[in-house]
Amino acid sequence: MSINIDRYAKLISSLLMLVLMFFADFSVMATHIRAGQITVERISPSSLTYRITFVGFRDSESGVEFGNGILNFGDGTIIETVPSQFIVQPLPQVPFLQKVTFEIDHTYQAPGFYNISYTEQNRNNFIRNINGGNSVEIPFHVESQILIDPFLGVNSTPQLLIDPLDFATGDKFFIHNPGAFDAEGDSLSYKFVIPKQGTGTNVPNYIGLDNPDLYANFPPYDKEDGTSPPEFSLDPITGDLVWDAPPNVDEFEYNVAFIIEEWRKVNGEYIRIGFVTRDMQIIVRESDNERPELIIPEDTCITAGTTLSLNPAATATDPDGDSVKIEAFGGPFEISNPAEYSPNPPVWQAPVAELDFEWSTNCFNIRESPWQVVFKVSDRPFRNGGSTLLPSLVDFKTWNITVVGPPPNINDVFPVSARSIQINWDDYECDNRIVSGFQIWRRVDSNPFEPGSCDVGMPEGTGYELIDVANENETDYLDDDNGLGLSPGAKYCYRIVAVFRDPQGGESYVSNEVCTTVLAEAPVLTEVSVLETDPANGEISVEWLPPFDLTDPSFPPPYNYKLYRHSGFNGGNGRTLVYEGDQTSFVDTGIDTENQPYHYQVELYDSNDNFVDTSSYASSVYLDIFSGLDQLTLSWTADVPWSNLIDTFPYHRIYRNNVDPNNPDQLVLIDSVNVTANGFNYTDSGEFNNTPLVDSIEYCYVVRTAGSYGNSDIPEPLLNFSQEACSFLSDSIPPCPPLELTINNLEVGECEDFLFNQPCDFSNYFNELSWDPELEEECAEDVRLYNVYFSKSGDEGTFSIVGTTREPNFTHLDLDEFAGCYYITAVDRSGNESEPSNVVCRDNCPYYELPNVFTPNGDGFNDTFEAYSNQQSDFSKCPRFVESVDFKVFNSHGKEVFTYASGNEKSILINWNGESNSGQVLNPGVYYYIAIVRFRVLDPAKKEREYKGWVHLLE
Known part of the structure; x- marks a missing residue:
């Protein structure tokens, strides 16, 4: 690898001149710190002892060792580091760089947030985007934060497995990933920050790598593909830092900082429990080298306890034909049952590099967030017959592996009584130390779906309802619908999902489905259907079946019934007896079906008029309409003991008016909805007969549902109509003001x-x-x-x-x-x-009046001086709308003898007993008063009034 000798010669010369000018030691102003970060790891389960690790990169040619920096533990403890405390690792592939590591253990005395920081002089010189390139005088500062909270469990900061220094080639796409891993399974996010020179102090004159000023002197100003402008981004989820593309200038350094935030899920909410700051350096060089190409697997899920094996898992090639090397980083390699990859250590391969992966998972690997494996590929671009090694280019890609809990296994479901069902399941194969409980899911009638890969928990749209959560030690559950009793004649189906403890969290695959039927020893409601929609004269048809499984001889037939109506969907609101007799159907009339649903319940009596049992509640179908600019969306609801979401009869029918031009009020079938796929919703956008909806027309709809108890003794489908609901299309123009x-x-x-x-x-x-x-x-x-x-x-x-x-x-x-x-x-x-x-x-009409005489002689009559109040029969003198009263009494010489201010427990009525402020009993006679009364009124002129008068104190 070549080194820019001229550049370093100039640098050393400049530093020597500074030494002569300031008579300072060489180490004070030398250039050395390029990048670094701090991570924190809990090392003691019984004490608050943490291992703090600083990793940095320095110039080996500067002659300056790491040390004489300040490490602040965030709890008031500060130490000054010395060079001997740092472990130095040379980088053979980059002769002028060294990696240095410093570790120290520290015990905190109490829970709390702690910001741990390291600060040292000086950064290396010529960092182009810090202080105009004069960066040697700028201190280097990084910090990390950790929350110590015994209620949240053990916490360490994310560990960064890939070094904070990387190389890029001008005009070429650049990517970096820190390889962050969180041992506790907390979620991580990434965001940019400005590099710092001290706590709360940013470096001066920082230029972001997406700032056009950075490229002003280095045309062309574009990406690798020639489009503009360059892109600089940080993926908040994966941590991929992308620069497309650096300016093509040889041997320029740029620093960028970002934080990796750690989030823990607590009671369903994510809270930030710490972060790590990475201040990294990107060294840009000129080169005609092309970046290698990396292919990795699709994201996947694996059931805990099975082995994930891919041969190969990743492959790489190089457009220039150079040899390439694949490395793998991430949490799966850092745990007690680590994944393995080979070749390891990585080797240079050509023309194709391959990396095999194998991981034998267990239940302790289950977590809600995926495990990340970061693959890094590097090339080795020799030129000139192997005599010149160009700057290497790299690529990163992240593979997400979600380890999912195995499904529980239900081994038996059976009725315990006419209103309850027992569910039993096998001991769960995962340790209950990581299981927080088991969700119990129920529906009427079967839905034999099989969850797909990565479809954890109970998928939406299955018709299942979460009814309870059993604790981690239980293997059985009695379902009696929270004491209300299950519905007679209904076929109930159950599934179970295991839930895992935070912070890892997550849910298992759903269990097998097991079903059973409750005996129909009570009436079974089968119809609650709206016949007529009207605010006062609505009609609902109600039908039920007799108790066909009732065999108790103590309740002989024939049977009689009492039908009760309630307002709303469920509960006991407005209970009204609407029918009594031996029939099993009734039309309820004279009710408001336009604005509300109703629900019904049938009571059963034997031939001796003995009460036997009741049916379940069943409501009418209620339809809502939501207006759009060119469409109307329907949504309907019913609270019934049968299921309206069944595979055998999945379609609900939609009827609408304004279809037949000769009879616009007639409701016509315009469509059907497969509710198992689309839910209880339908959007009418005018597709029927290709006739768009018109905003001046009111459209009315009725929905017919189809349901089932899943019981062959009960005819199906159960068909019920909603009320007729009407609406116009929406508009954006407000109406006129009243x-x-x-x-x-x-x-x-x-x-x-x-x-x-x-x-x-x-x-x-x-x-x-x-x-x-x-x-x-x-x-x-x-x-x-x-x-x-x-x-x-x-x-x-x-x-x-x-x-x-x-x-x-x-x-x-x-x-x-x-x-x-x-x-x-x-x-x-x-x-x-x-x-x-x-x-x-x-406005209010305030009033306040005070008397002229009182006799504080203890005879129980007129003993205190007080405003007229309810003690008198004349309500015309009542104090009205009084806010406060300030009252002062003077003797005949003008001396103040008593003061009073209402408020707190002091009444506006005053209740003066004839004593002075000091408690002295005043002599009989005439006294004068001033009362400032404030009223609760809107008129400012009436808010305060001064009353002046006299009062005769008699014996």
Whole structure:
């Protein structure tokens, strides 16, 4: 490898001149530090002892050793390093560079975040993007952070397996990867930072490698393929640092820094628990060498306990025909059951290099984030008959291997009673030290899917519901639907997923499916279907089957039934008996099917009128519509004991009006949805009959579902219709603002009249609003509802929504006073909101009155001086809307004898007992007072009033 001798001769000459000028030691201003980083590793499970490792690169020709730097442990402990503490490794392929390593153990006294840093003079000179190339005077500083927290478990920083110094060729694509590995399986991310010269201090005049100024004197300004501008990026997930391409100038150095952040998943949330800063150097040289080409495997998953073997795993060739070498780095090579690759150590191969890989995994390798294997290929470009070695070029590629937990195995499922099922599974093959529990999944009727490779946990769209999580030591579970009981006659199917402890985390493959059927010893609901959609006269058809598995002779037939209706999807809301008799069907009428669903339950009674059992709940299908600019999206829901997601009847039908021009109100079948593949959603974009939807037309829909209990004794499919739901296409134009908003109750003077007969502690205030519904025609048709906004003060920015209404009026109830301001807005069917209406305000009518006589003689009557209150029957004198009272009493000579200020537990009523401030009983006589009373009102002129008067203190 050739060395630029002239350049170093000039450098040494410059340094000697500095020595003569400043009479300083050579080592003070010498050029040496090129790159470095700090990593931290927990080495004691019982104490807070960590091994701190600094890795750096220096110029071997500078004559300056690493040392005399400051290592700060972040806990107040600082040491000065000496050269003898550093291990030096020469780099035979690069004679003027050396790798140096320094390790030290340190014990922390308490949990917390610690920033560990290393600072030393000086960086090497001529780093082009630091201080205009005059970088020799700039200190080198790197830092890493670690969180010590016993509640989060053991933590070490990421370990960086690939050195922080690399070579690039001008005008050629460059890539670097740090080969980061986290022993605890925490997630890593990458981002750029500016290199530092001290804690919190960036190096001066730093130019990023994506800054055009960097290329100003080195045309052409482009990538390797000739396109512009150059690209400099850092992949936040893989850590690939790409520079496409450096300027083609011989022997220029550039420094770049980035941090590798460490994230731990805690209670489902990721928190940052540390980082490592890499300050690396890229040395750019001129060369006509071409970069080698590397081929690696596709990302893969492997079940823990099996062996992953690829022969070869990676291959490489070189466009110039040079020999190449493949190296592998990453977490799989750093653990107790390490992966192996060969040849190892790597060797130069031509014309094709191959690397074999083998890893015998175990359960302790399971984790949510993939293991990364970083492959690095280098070429050895000899020219001139082997006498000249050009700068080597490299390429990096990352292979992700996810180690997945094996599936649990369910060995038995059977009914324990008419409402419960027992599930048993085998002992799990992975140690329960890494297993946090087992998810129990259930669905009605079978879905015999097989998970694909890397499809861990329960895939979406399978119809399975997570019902519970058993602990890591359990191998059985009793399902009684949390005490509510399972549905009679239903076929229930179960699967289990193992969940692994943080920080590794992750889920296993899903288990086998095992099913069983609950006996139908109670009525079985089979239909809850909307017949008529109306806000007041809606109709729902309900049907059920008798208990065909009931054989208990203590409950003889014939049977009678009580059918109960509830509002909403489930629970006990609004329980109403709607039918009693021996029939197994009923049409429920006179209900609001337009705005809400209903659910039903049947009670069973024997021939002696003894209660036997109840059916499960089953709801009607409720359809929602979401408007778009040129499409309408339907979404429907039903809470039923059967499954509406079945392979045998996967299609739900979509009906819509405005299809037949001769009968636009008729609902016509326009499409069907395979809900097993697409879920309970459908988007109508006007594809039926190739007729686009029109924004001025209201479209109405009904959905028919198809379901099954998975029981051959129950006919299928179970067909149920939703209510009819209607909508327009959305638009982006807001409606016109409402007009002439008024407050109707309590005109001027009526506030006092209203309160005349109300007790002093009255607090049930209200305001009645109304506005003109007659908007311009094109606006009125577009209004769906009104929003009502309120503010106690009326100040801008203090209004908030207090209600919505479809009518041009609104009563604001449950107020503690009248005072406040309102405005309203109109909202159209697309959710666009108008500008505000006019603002109207209502004020309080404050009142406060003090008496002239009191007798503090202890007879229990008129013993204290206080404002008129509920003690009197005359409510016209009640204090109203009083915020605070400041009260002072003076004797006939003008001397202040008593003061009082309301607040905290002190009442606005004052309650003066006739004593002075010092507790002295005052003599009978006439005293004078001043009371400053502040009221809760909007009118500034009425907020404060001064009352002056006299009071006669009698014996």
